[in-house]
Amino acid sequence: MKPTLLIGATLTALAFGAALLSFAWTPFDPSAISVPDRFQPPNASHWLGTDHLGRDMLSLVMTGARTSLGVALVAVGIGTGLGVPLGLAAAARHDGWIDQLIMRGNDLVFAFPSLVIAILITAVFGPGAINAIIAIGIFNVPVFARVARGGALPLWRREFILAARTAGKGAARISSEHILPNLASLLIVQGSIQFSLGILAEAGLSYVGLGAQPPVPSLGRMLADAQTMVSLAPHTAIVPGAVIVLTVLGLNLLGDGLRDRLDPRLTRAPA
Amino acid sequence: MSASFDFKYHGGAQSAGAEPPLLGIENLFLHIHGRQILHDVSLNIAPGEILAITGESGSGKSLTALATMGLLPDGALTEGHIRLGGKDLLSTPERALCTVRGRKIGMVFQEPMTALNPLARIGDQVAETILTHRAASRAEARLIAAQTLARVGLDPDRIPPSRYPHELSGGQRQRVVIAMAIALKPRLLIADEPTTALDVTTQAQILRLLKTLVCEDGMGLMMITHDLAVVSDLADRIAVMQNGRIIESGPARALFSEMRHPYTRALLSASGHRPTLPAPRPAPPLLKVENALRSYPGRRPSLLAPKAQHQAVRDVSLTLHEGERLGVVGESGCGKSTLARAILGLEPLQGGSIALGGRPVDTPDQRRRIQVVFQDPFGSFNPRHKVGRLVAEPFHLVPDAPKGRSLEEAVAEALTEVGLTPDDAHRHIHAFSGGQRQRIAIARALITRPDIVIFDEAVSALDVRVRARILDLIAELSRRHGLGYLFISHDLSVVRGITDRVLVMREGRIVEEGPTNAVFDNPQHWYTKSLTAAVPILPQPSGGGETDAGHPVP
Numbered sequence: 018m019k020p021t022l023l024i025g026a027t028l029t030a031l032a033f034g035a036a037l038l039s040f041a042w043t044p045f046d047p048s049a050i051s052v053p054d055r056f057q058p059p060n061a062s063h064w065l066g067t068d069h070l071g072r073d074m075l076s077l078v079m080t081g082a083r084t085s086l087g088v089a090l091v092a093v094g095i096g097t098g099l100g101v102p103l104g105l106a107a108a109a110r111h112d113g114w115i116d117q118l119i120m121r122g123n124d125l126v127f128a129f130p131s132l133v134i135a136i137l138i139t140a141v142f143g144p145g146a147i148n149a150i151i152a153i154g155i156f157n158v159p160v161f162a163r164v165a166r167g168g169a170l171p172l173w174r175r176e177f178i179l180a181a182r183t184a185g186k187g188a189a190r191i192s193s194e195h196i197l198p199n200l201a202s203l204l205i206v207q208g209s210i211q212f213s214l215g216i217l218a219e220a221g222l223s224y225v226g227l228g229a230q231p232p233v234p235s236l237g238r239m240l241a242d243a244q245t246m247v248s249l250a251p252h253t254a255i256v257p258g259a260v261i262v263l264t265v266l267g268l269n270l271l272g273d274g275l276r277d278r279l280d281p282r283l284t285r286a287p288a
Numbered sequence: 289m290s291a292s293f294d295f296k297y298h299g300g301a302q303s304a305g306a307e308p309p310l311l312g313i314e315n316l317f318l319h320i321h322g323r324q325i326l327h328d329v330s331l332n333i334a335p336g337e338i339l340a341i342t343g344e345s346g347s348g349k350s351l352t353a354l355a356t357m358g359l360l361p362d363g364a365l366t367e368g369h370i371r372l373g374g375k376d377l378l379s380t381p382e383r384a385l386c387t388v389r390g391r392k393i394g395m396v397f398q399e400p401m402t403a404l405n406p407l408a409r410i411g412d413q414v415a416e417t418i419l420t421h422r423a424a425s426r427a428e429a430r431l432i433a434a435q436t437l438a439r440v441g442l443d444p445d446r447i448p449p450s451r452y453p454h455e456l457s458g459g460q461r462q463r464v465v466i467a468m469a470i471a472l473k474p475r476l477l478i479a480d481e482p483t484t485a486l487d488v489t490t491q492a493q494i495l496r497l498l499k500t501l502v503c504e505d506g507m508g509l510m511m512i513t514h515d516l517a518v519v520s521d522l523a524d525r526i527a528v529m530q531n532g533r534i535i536e537s538g539p540a541r542a543l544f545s546e547m548r549h550p551y552t553r554a555l556l557s558a559s560g561h562r563p564t565l566p567a568p569r570p571a572p573p574l575l576k577v578e579n580a581l582r583s584y585p586g587r588r589p590s591l592l593a594p595k596a597q598h599q600a601v602r603d604v605s606l607t608l609h610e611g612e613r614l615g616v617v618g619e620s621g622c623g624k625s626t627l628a629r630a631i632l633g634l635e636p637l638q639g640g641s642i643a644l645g646g647r648p649v650d651t652p653d654q655r656r657r658i659q660v661v662f663q664d665p666f667g668s669f670n671p672r673h674k675v676g677r678l679v680a681e682p683f684h685l686v687p688d689a690p691k692g693r694s695l696e697e698a699v700a701e702a703l704t705e706v707g708l709t710p711d712d713a714h715r716h717i718h719a720f721s722g723g724q725r726q727r728i729a730i731a732r733a734l735i736t737r738p739d740i741v742i743f744d745e746a747v748s749a750l751d752v753r754v755r756a757r758i759l760d761l762i763a764e765l766s767r768r769h770g771l772g773y774l775f776i777s778h779d780l781s782v783v784r785g786i787t788d789r790v791l792v793m794r795e796g797r798i799v800e801e802g803p804t805n806a807v808f809d810n811p812q813h814w815y816t817k818s819l820t821a822a823v824p825i826l827p828q829p830s831g832g833g834e835t836d837a838g839h840p841v842p
Contacts, residue, residue, distance in 0.1 A: 176668035180732065183632050183660050184682040185652050198672040 022274025028267025032260075036083040045073035047080045048232050056250040066252045069242065074256050081234040082260060084146060088228070089215030091150045093208055096157020101204065103158070104165025105196060108173060109188035120166070123159035131156040132221065139227040146229040153218045157211050164207045168200045202275070209272035213265040220261050236261050308374060310335045310508040311356065311476050316368035318348075318355060318532075325351055327532045329368075333476065333508035338499070340511045340523035340540075342555075344751040345722075348532040349512045353478045356510070357395055358385040372476065391421045394469030394507075398481040400461035404453040410464045411437065411449020417471045436467045441497060458620070459490035466497065473505055480512045487619035487778060492822040495522055514751065516559045517781075517824035520544055528552050544827040554753060560826045561756035562785035563763035571610035574645060574772060575631070575658075575740055580604045581639035582626055600626040602796040603640070608740060611770040615787030615804060617780055617819070623796040624776045628744045631774070632660055644739070656685040659733035663745035665725035669717040675728055676713030679703065682736045702731040706761060723754035730761065734771075741773045747782060759786055780823050784808055792816045 039047075044064070051071035059066045065074035107119040135152035142148050169192070172178060181191050222228035223237025231238070236257045243253035309332035318326035326348045333339045341349045354360050356370055358377060370377045372392060377385065389395075397403040405413060414433035418424050424432060434449050440463040453461055462482065469477055479498065483491035499522060502509045513519055519526055520540060527537035528551065536549040547553045582601040589596055600623045608614050616624045629635040631642055633649050644654055659682060662668040669678050676699050683689035683698075690698050700710030706727040712720075720728065726746060733741045743762070747755045763786065765771045777783050783790060783804065790807050792800040792815065800813040811817045 176662040176664050177670045179629070179634060179662065180660070180668055180729075181670075181681060182634050183655070183658075185655050185685040186681075190684075195670050199670070 019274055019277065021270045022278065025267050025270025025272070025274050028263055029271050032082055032264040032267060033086065035079045036086045039076070039079035039083050043073075043076035043079050045076045047072060047076040047234055049073075056246070056253070058250070058252055065256050066250070068239070068253050069246055069250070074253070077234050077239060078236070078256060078260050081236040081239055081257065082264070084223075084229050084233055084235045085216050085219050085237070085261075085264075088146055088150050088153065088219040089212050092153035092157055092215045092218075093212050095150070095154030096161045096211060097204065097208060100158040100161025100163075101165045101197075101200075104162035104167075105169055105192040107162065108166045108169030108196070109192055111170060111173065116166075119162065123162050126155065126159045131218070135218070135222055136225075136227060139222070144227045144230055146233060146235075149219055149222045149228040152222070153215050156218075157215070160211060161204070161207065164203060165200060168203045169196045172196050172199055206272050206276045209268050209275060213268035213272070216261065216265055216268070309333060309371075310337075310373060311510070312369070312371040313352070313356070314369040314371070316352070316355060316366065316370060318351060318360070318367075319365040320361060321363040325532050326355070329529075329532070329534055331510075331527060331534070331537070333510060335475070335508055336502060336506040338502055338509045338511060338522055338524045339527065340513060340519040340525070341527045341529060342513055342516060342519050343529035344514065344555075344753065346531075347529040349529050350480055352529070353395075353480050353510060353512050356476075356478060357389060357393060358382070359389075387421065390417050390469075390474070391423070391472045392474050393476045393478060394472070394474040396462070396465050396469050396477065396479040396482045399485050400458055400465050401485070403465045404461055406453055409450050409452060410442075410447075410456070410467075413464065414449070414467045414471050417468050421472060423472055432471060433467070436471045437464070440464075440467045440470070440501075441493075442467070457490075458486055459494060462486060462490075462494055463497065466494075466501070470501055470505065470507070474507065476508045476510065477502070478510045478512070481514070482511070483518065484513070484515070488780065489619065489818055489822040491518070492824070495824075498522070515824070516556055516752070517826045520827040521824045528555070556826065558753040558756040560781070561752075561759060563756075563759045565613065565763050565786070565788070566767045568612065568788040571612065573607045574610045574612075575606075575608040575774075576643045577604060577606045577627075577631065577640070578643075579640035580627065580630060580637055580642065582623075582630055582635060583638050599796050601630065604793075604796070604798055605640075606791060606798065606801075608772060608774060610739070611766070611772045612789065613766060613772065613787045614774050615783040615790035616774060616776045616793060617778065617783050617790060618793035619778060619819075622793045624793050625744055627793070628660070628742050628774065628776055631742065632658060652685040652687070656682070656736045657739045658742065659736060659738040659740075660742045660744060661726070661729045661733050661746040663748055665722040665729065665749055668729055669725065671717055673717070674713065675703075675715055675717060675720075678717065679713065679728060679732045679735055682732060686736055698735060699731075702735045703728075705734060705765070706731045721754075722750055723758060726750060726754075726758055727761065730758075730765075734765070739772060741771060743773055743775045743777075745777055746775075748777060748779060755782070762786060780808065780819060781826075792819070 049072065054067050054071035055069050057063050057067040063073050063075070065078065068074055068077065103119050107116040110116050135149070138152045139148045178191060178195060181195055186194070219228055219235070220237035220240065223235040224241045226241065228237055229235040239257040240254060243257070247254045311331070311333040313329055313331040316326055316329040329352055331339065341352060343349050351360070355366060356377065360366070366378050368378070372388065377388065380388070411430065411433045414436055415429040418429040418432055419426065434444060437449055438444055442460060442463055447456065447460065453464070456464065482498065483494050486494060495518065498509060501507065511523060523540045525538065526540050526543050527534045528549065529535065530551050536543065536552050543552070547556065580601050581599070581603060583597040583599040586596040586598040588594070604627060606614070616627065618624050626635060630637055631649070633655055642649055644657055647654060649655055649658065676696070679699050679702055680695060683695070696713070699713050703710055703712055708724065708727055708731070717725065717728070747758050750758060759782070762773070766773070775783060775787050787804050790801065790804040791798045792807065792813065794815045800807060800811065800816045807816060808820055811820050
């Protein structure tokens with residue numbers, strides 16, 4: 018295993034592990050306010066210190082990671098669930114009107130600045146984690162549609178697809194039986210990259226107050242809360258910032274490593 | 289032949305007396321990641337000499353060439369010596385090797401489509417070799433490039449150096465690749481399957497060009513090829529490789545007349561192998577193609593003009609009788625594969641009709657009656673599925689397809705029929721060799737008991753001995769089941785052995801048709817004549833009593 022893949026997998030596993038653990042156990046109650054204990058630097062009882070309300074930073078980061086990862090995961094799920102079938106359909110009807118419709122629709126979504134649309138959605142439907150998920154998810158759809166279509170087009174020209182067509186199979190059946198399994202590696206890699214972008218987007222939305230609302234903890238909002246107190250207690254900003262950076266870095270390294278491992282161009286049998 | 293050769297390089301390393309070889313490979317061993325690839329390979333090439341290295345895929349012939357160029361993959365360990373004019377290339381550092389490659393050794397690759405940069409003019413690409421070695425100023429390099437291109441047969445009036453690769457045909461591109469290799473008049477030229485990707489008429493021209501260049505410049509030529517007919521036409525000396533060893537080598541004529549090693553004999557007999565076909569008998573027509581027309585929208589000639597139509601198949605009519613073995617030959621791009629796809633119902637026709645037993649091929653049951661075997665044994669299977677599922681795929685066309693136990697039995701029977709075992713159904717496709725995969729492809733084509741199988745270049749990607757066995761299998765199936773087929777190939781000698789009747793296609797039209805032997809022995813159309821004339825001829829083993837080079841076609 019290459020070091021990048023190993024580091025990526027370790028960081029990702031740590032982030033997921035901490036988020037999952039927070040369901041069962043956190044060192045302190047993340048919502049327990051104790052003003053006398055505020056702004057404690059990292060120490061033996063509060064490993065990552067406390068924030069401006071005296072809440073334990075480690076507990077906050079763990080539950081905050083839960084929100085961030087959850088939002089990003091569901092958003093990637095929306096992106097794959099809608100984008101991949103659209104991309105496969107476009108590839109199956111290459112150059113036909115369905116292809117044109119789907120791909121021009123994609124261009125339309127791509128053409129909007131994503132953060133502005135996310136603000137629009139939350140402004141209309143009110144802020145909250147669910148609306149953040151929808152906003153981020155919508156912008157994942159065209160990405161996955163493009164990747165699926167781009168990966169499927171060369172596959173459609175391969176002889177085993179011709180063989181399947183000779184066997185009388187239709188486009189939908191060929192797409193699900195033959196195209197999709199051969200796209201799996203491509204989609205896993207893209208998924209890990211979109212996942213890290215999703216975390217960043219969630220943090221951004223929460224930072225401007227359009228994501229998860231109090232008392233649900235979120236890494237982005239922790240950053241926003243800390244911003245006025247950076248000079249007073251730098252660890253309140255550094256901790257959530259570092260967690261975001263390390264998680265995104267881990268996912269990107271994981272995606273890179275997976276790409277090296279699973280790249281269909283590298284695993285294809287020698288001709 | 290080498291009289292004009294100017295031996296001025298590395299004069300000091302030569303011993304007086306006998307002229308040293310230009311290239312001397314001595315006891316070369318090669319390991320890649322611990323696997324032994326080459327075993328004790330020794331070769332010599334004299335100036336002006338053509339040495340052909342031949343053998344099947346995996347025999348190590350290409351890696352011998354790459355070792356000489358110093359272009360071995362990562363993890364390669366070599367022992368022995370490769371001396372070019374006395375200098376050992378294996379102990380030469382990479383930096384110094386860069387001055388050898390392109391300047392002292394030129395290389396021609398197999399695939400002219402990928403060996404050229406699509407975004408650079410051909411003149412600039414040839415000049416690049418010269419400029420890289422700082423052999424001349426920019427203007428001089430241009431001039432040399434233009435002269436070299438003219439020398440390899442690209443007439444500057446018709447194909448000026450300002451053309452881009454995509455504007456040239458495959459043969460012309462290969463000429464550019466050769467021009468790049470010889471621009472600095474290297475002392476050694478290495479050609480790795482230089483004509484394998486080319487049509488037979490182009491192949492003949494390129495071979496003639498290589499021979500002329502070697503004569504004129506006194507270069508040594510190391511020619512890697514799997515095609516014994518090409519070898520015997522061209523080479524002065526031949527080395528036959530198997531499993532990383534040279535098992536036989538010697539002057540071309542002597543080697544072919546003596547054939548000391550059984551492997552060489554097996555290769556030659558497989559190259560000219562003719563399977564025994566049962567005698568054709570009169571039968572009612574089964575498949576009728578009438579005035580088929582297939583055109584694709586091409587480029588717009590200008591911005592507002594309507595798209596030009598590229599006609600891949602023009603007004604083709606053919607009849608295939610029950611149990612008949614019909615060949616279609618022609619060069620790449622002549623429309624033979626498009627015709628096959630149209631018959632399979634994979635491409636719509638713009639005119640004409642295709643009928644199987646009097647009815648169009650549109651219902652599942654009609655489509656069940658025509659199946660296909662494609663060329664590429666590596667590309668025609670979904671790598672994620674197991675063999676059993678792959679073979680059973682055409683059952684999709686059968687309304688009451690067998691399931692469970694009876695499906696397993698049907699798959700087992702199909703696999704047994706093509707010489708594999710029922711257990712193979714549980715393995716993945718990557719566990720099989722090219723020849724075995726082609727057997728699996730035939731099993732897949734046969735599982736619905738079709739009336740016609742289309743073989744679209746089905747043996748073109750196989751080694752000669754494997755090819756001979758697959759041809760025997762096809763003949764056996766024809767004998768056992770009265771199977772009729774359409775055998776599409778660019779290889780005239782294969783078509784000759786496996787078909788009763790043949791169609792010659794050119795630019796989407798059928799230009800000649802008739803009984804296979806009559807057409808090839810006595811071609812009427814000028815195009816058929818040029819095709820048959822260009823086919824390289826296999827040497828006949830004389831003496832030795834080995835006469836199993838081919839059965840007469842009944």
